[in-house]
Amino acid sequence: xxxxxxxxxxxxxxxxxxxxxxxxxxxxxxxxxxxxxxxxxxxxxxxxxxxxxxxxxxxxxxxxxxxxxxxxxxxxxxxxxxxxxxxxxxxxxxxxxxxxxxxxxxxxxxxxxxxxxxxxxxxxxxxxxxxxxxxxxxxxxxxxxxxxxxxxxxxxxxxxxxxxxxxxxxxxxxxxxxxxxxxxxxxxxxxxxxxxxxxxxxxxxxxxxxxxxxxxxxxxxxxxxxxxxxxxxxxxxxxxxxxxxxxxxxxxxxxxxxxxxxxxxxxxxxxxxxxxxxxxxxxxxxxxxxxxxxxxxxxxxxxxxxxxxxxxxxxxxxxxxxxxxxxxxxxxxxxxxxxxxxxxxxxxxxxxxxxxxxxxxx
Amino acid sequence: xxxxxxxxxxxxxxxxxxxxxxxxxxxxxxxxxxxxxxxxxxxxxxxxxxxxxxxxxxxxxxxxxxxxxxxxxxxxxxxxxxxxxxxxxxxxxxxxxxxxxxxxxxxxxxxxxxxxxxxxxxxxxxxxxxxxxxxxxxxxxxxxxxxxxxxxxxxxxxxxxxxxxxxxxxxxxxxxxxxxxxxxxxxxxxxxxxxxxxxxxxxxxxxxxxxxxxxxxxxxxxxxxxxxxxxxxxxxxxxxxxxxxxxxxxxxxxxxxxxxxxxxxxxxxxxxxxxxxxxxxxxxxxxxxxxxxxxxxxxxxxxxxxxxxxxxxxxxxxxxxxxxxxxxxxxxxxxxxxxxxxxxxxxxxxxxxxxxxxxxxxxxxxxxxxxxxxxxxxxxxxxxxxxxxxxxxxxxxxxxxxxxxxxxxxxxxxxxxxxxxxxxxxxxxxxxxxxxxxxxxxxxxxxxxxxxxxxxxxxxxxxxxxxxxxxxxxxxxxxxxxxxxxxxxxxxxxxxxxxx
Numbered sequence: 067x068x069x070x071x072x073x074x075x076x077x078x079x080x081x082x083x084x085x086x087x088x089x090x091x092x093x094x095x096x097x098x099x100x101x102x103x104x105x106x107x108x109x110x111x112x113x114x115x116x117x118x119x120x121x122x123x124x125x126x127x128x129x130x131x132x133x134x135x136x137x138x139x140x141x142x143x144x145x146x147x148x149x150x151x152x153x154x155x156x157x158x159x160x161x162x163x164x165x166x167x168x169x170x171x172x173x174x175x176x177x178x179x180x181x182x183x184x185x186x187x188x189x190x191x192x193x194x195x196x197x198x199x200x201x202x203x204x205x206x207x208x209x210x211x212x213x214x215x216x217x218x219x220x221x222x223x224x225x226x227x228x229x230x231x232x233x234x235x236x237x238x239x240x241x242x243x244x245x246x247x248x249x250x251x252x253x254x255x256x257x258x259x260x261x262x263x264x265x266x267x268x269x270x271x272x273x274x275x276x277x278x279x280x281x282x283x284x285x286x287x288x289x290x291x292x293x294x295x296x297x298x299x300x301x302x303x304x305x306x307x308x309x310x311x312x313x314x315x316x317x318x319x320x321x322x323x324x325x326x327x328x329x330x331x332x333x334x335x336x337x338x339x340x341x342x343x344x345x346x347x348x349x350x351x352x353x354x355x356x357x358x359x360x361x362x363x364x365x366x367x368x369x370x371x372x373x374x375x376x377x378x379x380x381x382x383x384x385x386x387x388x389x390x391x392x393x394x395x396x397x398x399x400x401x402x403x404x405x406x407x408x409x410x411x412x413x414x415x416x417x418x419x420x421x422x423x424x425x426x427x428x
Numbered sequence: 429x430x431x432x433x434x435x436x437x438x439x440x441x442x443x444x445x446x447x448x449x450x451x452x453x454x455x456x457x458x459x460x461x462x463x464x465x466x467x468x469x470x471x472x473x474x475x476x477x478x479x480x481x482x483x484x485x486x487x488x489x490x491x492x493x494x495x496x497x498x499x500x501x502x503x504x505x506x507x508x509x510x511x512x513x514x515x516x517x518x519x520x521x522x523x524x525x526x527x528x529x530x531x532x533x534x535x536x537x538x539x540x541x542x543x544x545x546x547x548x549x550x551x552x553x554x555x556x557x558x559x560x561x562x563x564x565x566x567x568x569x570x571x572x573x574x575x576x577x578x579x580x581x582x583x584x585x586x587x588x589x590x591x592x593x594x595x596x597x598x599x600x601x602x603x604x605x606x607x608x609x610x611x612x613x614x615x616x617x618x619x620x621x622x623x624x625x626x627x628x629x630x631x632x633x634x635x636x637x638x639x640x641x642x643x644x645x646x647x648x649x650x651x652x653x654x655x656x657x658x659x660x661x662x663x664x665x666x667x668x669x670x671x672x673x674x675x676x677x678x679x680x681x682x683x684x685x686x687x688x689x690x691x692x693x694x695x696x697x698x699x700x701x702x703x704x705x706x707x708x709x710x711x712x713x714x715x716x717x718x719x720x721x722x723x724x725x726x727x728x729x730x731x732x733x734x735x736x737x738x739x740x741x742x743x744x745x746x747x748x749x750x751x752x753x754x755x756x757x758x759x760x761x762x763x764x765x766x767x768x769x770x771x772x773x774x775x776x777x778x779x780x781x782x783x784x785x786x787x788x789x790x791x792x793x794x795x796x797x798x799x800x801x802x803x804x805x806x807x808x809x810x811x812x813x814x815x816x817x818x819x820x821x822x823x824x825x826x827x828x829x830x831x832x833x834x835x836x837x838x839x840x841x842x843x844x845x846x847x848x849x850x851x852x853x854x855x856x857x858x859x860x861x862x863x864x865x866x867x868x869x870x871x872x873x874x875x876x877x878x879x880x881x882x883x884x885x886x887x888x889x890x891x892x893x894x895x896x897x898x899x900x901x902x903x904x905x906x907x908x909x910x911x912x913x914x915x916x917x918x919x920x921x922x923x924x925x926x927x928x
Contacts, residue, residue, distance in 0.1 A: 121788070121790070122685065123681055123684065123685040123789070123790055124684075124788050124789055124790060125684060126788075146687060147687070166629060166630070166634070168629075172628065172629075173628075176602060176606050177628065177629055179629075179634060179637060180602065180605070180606050189881065193877050193880075193881065194877065195875070195877050195878045195881045196874070196875075196878050197878075197881075199786075199854070199855045200788065200853055201786045201787060201788055201818075201819055201853070201854050201855055201858070202786075202818045202819065203594060203598070203603070203786045203815070203818040203819065203820045203858035203859060204786055204855045204857075204858060205591065205592045205603075205641045205857050205858065205859055205860070205861055205862075206855045206856045206857050206862060206866075206870075206873060207862065207870065207873075207874065207878075207879075207882050207900065208638065208641070208642060208882045208885050208886075209592065209605065209637055209638060209640065209641045209642075210881070210882070211637075212605070212634045212636075212637025212638055212640075213633070213634065213637070213638050213885070215634055215637065216629070216630055216632075216633065216634050217633060217634075232689065233687030233688070233689065234687070253547075256547045256548070256549070259549065259658075260546060260547070260549055260571075260658050261658060262570070262658050262659065262660060262661040262727075263661075263727065264660075264726060264727060282726075282727070282730055283729070283730050283733055283734075285729045285730070285733060286726070286727045286729045286730035286733070288729075289727060289728070289729040290727050293727075334627045334628050334629055334631070335627050336548050336625070336626040336627050337547070337548050338545075338547055338548050356628060359548075359627055359628055360628070379625045379626060379627060380625070380627040380631075381627070381630070381631025381632075382631070383631060398631060398632050399631030399632055401632055402621075404615070404619045404621055405621060405632075405635065408615075408635075408888060408889065409632065409633055411888040412633060412885070412888050415881075415884035415885060415887070415888050416881075416884075427632060427633075
């Protein structure tokens with residue numbers, strides 16, 4: 067039964083305040099394959115769409131959560147602004163925040179949650195409430211946007227969100243370096259990210275080598291390219307400019323290198339651990355981003371014990387797998403007992419009757 | 429002495445009656461020298477940066493290890509005794525003001541930097557290490573820790589985590605929450621947890637994000653892992669004078685609208701400029717009514733171009749003076765005046781209250797005008813020193829605590845300013861925290877449901893409500909002094925609210 071589609075906050079409140087079933091929450095639906103399968107009717111949030119307030123001079127945007135990212139980015143682009151954290155394409159704004167979905171620029175600009183200033187939402191009790199605010203600097207009360215970012219719709223359904231924006235860079239360039247092996251690649255990324263040349267993204271793909279991106283004013287990018295290579299003690303094999311550079315990073319964000327594999331894991335690790343972790347797992351395919359701190363690996367089988375067993379610090383999330391495999395394996399990083407108990411109490415504080423995405427993060 | 433307007437919680441007589449036994453127990457858990465109950469020694473802990481409020485605690489303990497913190501907290505949990513965490517005691521919102529029936533846990537002994545990892549660009553410190561010590565520890569390798577609150581020579585990284593502290597550079601580099609990767613903490617039940625680590629983002633709920641800025645209500649942080657950043661290639665500041673704060677405010681808005689994110693963009697008004705110049709001789713012009721310090725950092729080529737743009741915008745808005753720092757010494761001198769502005773104002777007035785509202789940037793000029801009008805109405809002077817770039821105001825209300833009624837008037841003035849901030853779409857506090865000071869105004873910004881939702885999170889971690897009692901959440905508890913009850917109906921848009 068797919069008949070639950072609120073058009074505004076009041077309808078959502080009414081739906082959740084009245085006794086009723088649990089729901090699977092979705093708007094664009096791009097993430098329905100992430101998390102334990104939710105065996106519940108769909109709560110279709112796609113009606114909560116539209117820009118509420120865009121103040122370019124404030125670098126702040128308020129919109130309803132189902133607004134497509136493509137629509138937002140087109141609007142921002144016309145004013146030479148953007149979302150700083152480079153969310154991968156094909157999502158809604160609310161989905162991006164609920165999944166804390168950040169792209170390659172996360173390493174220099176922060177994550178989705180870092181740009182999430184405030185919201186209105188309805189919790190599992192049918193209470194409408196606000197968290198955060200509409201200003202960039204705010205420490206009033208608990209940081210509820212952090213509590214909701216990455217909560218995958220298990221605590222509340224967003225009805226309105228406010229995010230911080232950044233000026234778009236005038237131009238960008240990407241340097242590609244041949245590199246023999248993961249350890250050497252991470253070393254090169256660390257040197258570059260530790261330099262004063264403001265590298266905005268650093269990735270490694272076995273077929274391309276290490277990719278370092280520089281963004282900003284044209285004159286600045288030019289002079290940093292000239293400074294970075296001597297600082298690293300080596301020359302780039304090739305240089306991608308402007309649109310070519312942007313396309314390269316979009317393909318990294320889309321995980322094209324792993325497209326053919328049925329299982330994808332996303333691992334956040336200390337960068338220096340990347341080589342050891344990959345040696346231990348031996349995946350069919352992988353790419354590194356965030357200077358080595360983000361490993362996306364593709365595989366034929368889930369093999370959760372092997373993947374999680376390789377971690378010493380960090381976490382692994384299964385972002386592509388069949389429903390049967392997601393039923394059989396923890397999709398999100400399992401919590402130690404003390405935190406699991408707190409997680410249970412947090413869920414109950416927002417959603418005591420377990421009506422929002424029940425079991426999805428278990 | 430007048431009763432302060434904000435009530436400290438009424439102490440639990442049963443706990444006060446057990447004081448001797450509680451102290452005896454604490455002295456078996458810790459080395460007896462680390463347990464303080466001597467009246468004279470306790471005086472050092474009776475207040476923090478919000479000096480109008482003073483309260484002697486039941487006792488102060490100074491643990492040396494995480495295991496000792498956990499042991500103290502387990503004991504307090506079993507005994508139902510309150511806990512007030514304390515770093516350096518620099519909170520401007522009364523976040524570390526003790527309660528009479530609670531144990532202050534001072535984290536001063538947690539003063540070691542444990543590890544520096546330049547390859548992964550992070551540093552692990554115990555929570556009592558000062559903010560500045562972190563930047564100093566990595567300075568030789570040309571790294572630094574970005575958040576730089578004005579109190580950075582004294583304030584601790586653990587206190588920064590509790591308050592989600594900012595500073596003049598958070599316009600570009602973010603608050604504490606954007607620069608901390610992980611913490612080790614002890615829960616109110618005495619359990620040791622690790623949240624985050626040397627990697628990015630959370631694998632489940634964002635516990636770390638929830639803990640940062642929780643004002644000591646959810647636990648005590650014992651260790652912090654921070655991101656360290658390479659120092660920018662160059663940094664230059666420009667000092668721009670205006671004959672009105674309106675011109676300066678318009679300049680701020682246009683710099684941001686032009687797509688420039690300065691490393692810092694600070695404003696001072698006439699009274700603040702003159703106080704700071706008298707105090708540190710920073711070279712500020714004295715014939716202006718508003719001064720902007722705009723700092724640009726990054727690659728040389730970029731800084732040069734952006735400086736030209738900023739000075740162009742300033743001139744279009746009628747800047748009366750514009751001076752770019754010629755060298756590093758001059759840049760630091762520009763900042764010396766700003767960083768010393770609070771103590772400088774302390775020299776021209778016996779006491780001051782520092783407010784911390786945050787507003788949309790386009791409201792700057794209008795709000796400054798309203799503050800000037802409120803100053804006349806309340807009959808108290810005000811000096812403005814603030815983070816203009818991110819709309820975070822710091823009006824300093826000047827008063828004399830020894831003159832009858834002035835503290836009350838200063839607080840009433842401050843409350844008017846904060847209500848004004850909320851009215852224009854802003855918030856009560858941008859970086860100093862709610863603490864004791866702004867607790868009773870929370871009902872102005874939030875509905876009863878909003879506060880109930882937040883308070884449930886408090887109960888998730890601290891169901892007995894023993895951690896930092898009397899802070900952040902409004903309360904109807906009776907005043908500890910004179911048993912007088914204060915109900916600030918005037919400060920509330922939501923009378924009849926369930927209060928915590």
